[in-house]
Every structure is written in structure tokens, then in C-alpha cells.
Amino acid sequence: MNKKNQIRQKKFLKTNYGEIESPFFMPDATRGFVKFLSLKDLSNINLEAVVVNTYHLFLRPGQSFFKKENIHKWGNWEIPVLSDSGGYQVFSLIRRNKKMGKITDKGAYFRSPLDGKWLWLTPEKSIAMQFDLGVDMMVVLDDPPQNNLKKDKIKQAVERTLQWARRSVKEYKRQIRNRRISFKKRPLLFAVIQGGPYLDLREYCLNGLKKIAFEEKDDIFKDWDGYGFGGRHVDSQGNFMEDILKATAKMIPNNKWKFALGIGSPEDIVKSVSMGWDMFDCVIPTREGRHGKLLIRKYPKIIVRNKLKYEVVNISNQRFKNNTKIIDKHCQCELCQYYNFSFLHHLFKYQDPLGMRLVALHNLKFYLDLMNELRDIQVV
Numbered sequence: 001m002n003k004k005n006q007i008r009q010k011k012f013l014k015t016n017y018g019e020i021e022s023p024f025f026m027p028d029a030t031r032g033f034v035k036f037l038s039l040k041d042l043s044n045i046n047l048e049a050v051v052v053n054t055y056h057l058f059l060r061p062g063q064s065f066f067k068k069e070n071i072h073k074w075g076n077w078e079i080p081v082l083s084d085s086g087g088y089q090v091f092s093l094i095r096r097n098k099k100m101g102k103i104t105d106k107g108a109y110f111r112s113p114l115d116g117k118w119l120w121l122t123p124e125k126s127i128a129m130q131f132d133l134g135v136d137m138m139v140v141l142d143d144p145p146q147n148n149l150k151k152d153k154i155k156q157a158v159e160r161t162l163q164w165a166r167r168s169v170k171e172y173k174r175q176i177r178n179r180r181i182s183f184k185k186r187p188l189l190f191a192v193i194q195g196g197p198y199l200d201l202r203e204y205c206l207n208g209l210k211k212i213a214f215e216e217k218d219d220i221f222k223d224w225d226g227y228g229f230g231g232r233h234v235d236s237q238g239n240f241m242e243d244i245l246k247a248t249a250k251m252i253p254n255n256k257w258k259f260a261l262g263i264g265s266p267e268d269i270v271k272s273v274s275m276g277w278d279m280f281d282c283v284i285p286t287r288e289g290r291h292g293k294l295l296i297r298k299y300p301k302i303i304v305r306n307k308l309k310y311e312v313v314n315i316s317n318q319r320f321k322n323n324t325k326i327i328d329k330h331c332q333c334e335l336c337q338y339y340n341f342s343f344l345h346h347l348f349k350y351q352d353p354l355g356m357r358l359v360a361l362h363n364l365k366f367y368l369d370l371m372n373e374l375r376d377i378q379v380v
């Protein structure tokens with residue numbers, strides 16, 4: 001068969017809260033909620049999964065809170081929830097201001113930006129916290145180096161990422177044993193591949209992670225469920241690291257889930273899906289939406305003849321003042337069903353939260369529609 005006529009093989013991720021077809025997109029419900037959007041809003045656009053952040057929930061309402069509550073019950077989330085380890089946020093905090101903490105082999109020791117208290121986030125604590133949250137998919141704590149660092153510094157971050165991955169598996173097994181969770185009901189565990197812009201380091205990291213899985217294998221932990229692409233996906237000049245992402249996806253075994261953490265724009269997602277990445281999370285649709293940037297398709301489909309066809313408009317622009325047309329006639333979201341450009345422009349002139357909510361919802365629906373199209377598209 002000609003490769004161009006080959007249809008993507010259907011692939012479903014099984015979680016405790018149902019199955020999700022690959023590829024899929026998860027908005028960031030960083031602090032346990034998607035900013036401005038209610039559960040009803042999200043269910044209206046058939047959202048399939050969300051990402052919460054361990055670091056933010058660790059700060060508030062705090063780990064002890066989640067000893068009694070879990071994120072599904074507390075936030076009434078009836079869809080799969082993934083938590084990221086919190087590492088990226090802690091590292092960013094410390095990199096911005098050295099007085100905020102330090103990173104050691106033990107973990108990150110940092111000052112809470114909320115109340116100034118000193119706290120440890122270690123691989124073990126991150127995993128324990130993710131169990132307390134009661135999520136369905138968890139990610140191990142890693143050391144994300146900046147892509148502009150010298151290679152030996154990035155290598156050090158890879159070594160630390162590997163040490164922390166091993167400690168995370170040990171803690172994962174301890175938690176499963178203590179909580180008497182069956183193999184079927186276990187949360188899925190994702191490792192993170194670091195290595196910055198160096199493919200040999202990415203390969204070294206992946207091989208190290210595979211070795212850890214092999215050595216730690218027992219009746220509780222059989223293998224990583226998937227691998228994430230760690231660190232930024234753009235190089236120090238801001239270019240999308242296409243070759244590295246492509247080669248890394250190729251190195252990961254096909255029976256493992258491939259999580260392109262933090263990606264990205266519709267263009268980057270389309271490219272990454274064609275490389276084999278399955279899972280995506282990003283703040284772009286909702287954050288840009290709150291700032292009045294709308295993604296609008298030009299045709300019934302977003303992808304036409306293998307090309308993305310859409311435009312980005314800024315609703316605050318004066319040219320929309322008298323435009324009473326439907327915003328996106330191919331979109332089924334609340335904004336496009338009930339409102340027009342002119343009225344939305346008016347809402348943004350007053351900076352009314354209704355406008356921000358509607359555009360965030362519309363953009364997220366655009367992303368979900370894009371993923372749906374990508375599920376059916378032929379392999380390019």
C-alpha cells in the first residue's frame with residue numbers, strides 16, 4: 001500500500017475515567033480549574049481530559065488538603081485528569097530569582113511565593129502528591145535544563161532526571177502497595193526525556209529510562225506507560241526543534257504513549273502528530289482567548305489538503321466595531337451560536353469577563369475540532 005493512503009491506526013488510551021483516542025489535547029487546568037470555563041462549558045465542547053499542576057496545588061490548597069479530598073471529587077472532574085510533576089514551575093521560579101530557592105540532587109528547595117514558607121519538592125513528594133490528588137496519569141519530577149546551556153550542563157540535567165526517575169518509580173510502587181491499588185486501577189506513569197537540543201543526549205536519556213523500567217520491573221510496575229518530551233520545544237533562537245522532536249518520537253517504542261508536553265500552536269501540533277506524538281497540553285487556546293485573539297477557520301474543515309487553513313484575529317481591532325457577521329459559521333460553540341463580531345468587540349471594549357470566557361471556549365473548541373480532524377487524517 002502506498003504510504004500516503006495509509007490511515008493512522010486507531011489508538012486509545014485507557015484510564016480510570018474512560019478511554020481517549022489519540023491524538024488528543026488537554027487544556028491546562030493549572031490550579032484545578034480551566035480559567036473562566038465551567039464544567040458545563042467544557043462538557044458542551046466534549047472536553048476529554050485536563051492537566052492540573054502539582055506545584056500549584058501543592059501550594060494551595062496544599063498537600064494536607066488532598067489527604068482527605070481528591071481532585072475528581074473536589075472539582076467534580078468526570079474526565080481523565082493528568083498532573084504534571086511541578087518541576088517546570090519550581091525551576092522557573094528559582095531561575096527567575098535565585099533567592100527563591102536552590103536545586104540539589106535531593107530535589108528543589110524553594111520559598112512559596114504565596115506565604116514565603118520554605119518547602120521541598122522531591123521526586124518522592126511529587127509522586128506522593130499526585131497520588132493524593134487522585135489523578136489518572138502522572139509525570140515524574142525531572143530537571144528541565146534551558147536549551148542554551150552548554151552540553152555538559154545539559155548532560156548533568158539528564159543524569160539528574162534519570163536519578164529522579166528511578167526514585168519516582170520506587171515511590172510509585174510504595175504508594176501503590178500502601179494504598180492497595182490493583183494493577184488495573186493504577187494511575188498511568190509517564191517518564192520525561194530530557195537532553196535539550198542534543199539528540200544523542202535525548203537518546204541517552206531514553207535508554208537510561210528504559211533501563212530503569214527493566215531493573216525496577218515487578219508485579220506492581222511493569223514499564224513506563226509513556227514518555228514525555230521534556231524542556232522547551234523551541235531552541236534558544238525560538239525555532240521549533242523539528243528534527244529533535246521527530247527523531248525522539250521515532251526512538252520511543254510505538255506501544256508507548258508519546259506526550260509532547262507544552263506543545264503548542266496549531267502548526268506545531270499538526271507537525272508533531274505527523275511525527276507520532278499522541279498527547280498535547282498548552283495554554284495557548286485559553287490564554288490567547290482571554291486576550292481577545294480568536295482562531296477562525298476559513299472552511300468547514302481546519303485542515304484542507306494537508307494544510308492548516310485558519311486565521312487569527314484580534315477582536316479589539318476597530319474593524320470589528322460594525323461587523324455583525326457570525327464569527328465562525330463552521331463552529332458549534334456558544335460564541336458562534338449566539339453572538340457576532342460586533343457584539344464581542346463591544347464586550348472586549350468593556351473588558352467584560354463574558355467576552356474572555358466566550359473566546360477561550362471558542363478557541364478550545366477549535367483545538368478539539370483540530371484533534372478530531374487529525375484522528376481521521378491520512379498519514380502524510
Ligand SMILES: [Zn+2]
Nearest residue numbers: 331333336362
Ligand atoms: Zn466558536
